[in-house]
Amino acid sequence: MTLLITVFAAVTATVAWYRRKNDDMRLGILCFMYWGASIMWFVDAVFEFIELKDAYFTPAVEDMLNDAFLGLSVVALGLIIWLVRLLITDPRGSVRAALQKK
C-alpha cells in the first residue's frame, strides 16, 4: 500500500512537472524524491514477496490501513521537504520580496 501510494505520488508529480510552464516550482526535485522512494519500496516489496509468497497479496485489513496511513504520511513529508527547500532557495524571489516589503 505504501509503495502504491508513493508510485501514484511520483506519477502525479511527474505529470505536473511535464505540464509546467517554467521551472520556478522546482517540481523535478519532488519527482526524483518520490521515484527514488518508489524504487526502494519496490525492492523491499520484492524481498517481502519472496519471503511471504502468496500471503503478500492478502494482508490483514489492520496492516493495510496502517500501510495506507504510512503512505500518506510519506507523501506529506515529501511535500513538506520540497516546500521548505522551495521557500529557502526562493527561485521566484517571492519570499525575499515579501520580507523586504515595508
Added chain:
Amino acid sequence: MACFLVTAAEALVVTAVEKAEEKKELENAGNMEGAEEVSSIPLSRKLKWLTYMLWGGAVLLMFEHIWHGEVVPWFPFLSAMNDPADTAEMLHEMATVGVCMALLTTGIWAIVCRVADIIVKRPVQQQNVL
C-alpha cells in the same frame, strides 16, 4: 531494519563527487569561453538527479523505519543494535535489500541518463496539429 543506510551512504559519496564535478565543469567553462556551445547534458546535472533520488528515497525510508520503531531518538538510534541476533539480521538486510535498492536506483538512473541524452540529441520534430 536499516536498509536506508546503504542508500544514504551512496548518496553521501555521490553528492561529494557531484560537487567536485560541478567545480571542474565551471573551471572548464571559464577556460573555454567563446568556444562552441556543448549540446549534451553535463555530468554534474545527471549526478544531481541521482542525489535527489538517493537522498529522497533514504529520507522517506528512514521515516518508515521511525514509524515502525526501528529508528529511535536515543543511542544507538537503531533498535536492532540492542540485541546481537537482531544486529546480525540488520546487517544481513543491509547487505541484501539495501545493496539491491542502491543498485536498482543507480541502474534506473543510468537508463534515465541514456534516454535523456537521446532526447537532447534527436532533431526537433514538428508537432502534428489535428
